[in-house]
Amino acid sequence: MRPSEERIDRLERALGRAHQLQEPPELSPNWVYSVMGDVRRQARAARATTEVPWLVWRAATVVVFVSVVVVGSVMAWNVEQLDRPFAGFFSEATVDPILL
Secondary structure (H helix, E strand, O other), X not given: OOHHHHHHHXXXXXXXXXXXXXXXXXXXXXXXXXXXXXXXXXXXXXXXHHHHHHHHHHHHHHHHHHHXXXXXXXXXXXXXXXXXXXXXXXXXXXXXXXXX
């Protein structure tokens, strides 16, 4: 073992013994409640920031669903107005910009 490693090991043992001999600090209940309140507040803030992407995806899903329903109902209503079959609607939609 090199001399620097021996000194580090000796220092580590001395600090470990000093820590074992030290008594735990007296903590008041108010301080404990304050620390736990801070921990809960930070956890709540972290949860709120992780919920935002979930809410965005949920809103996007609803928007897509509503859009599909609206487009489908408009297409079905316009097909009833045409004398041609359903495939003819797409050819008319490319010609008539009002349908787009």
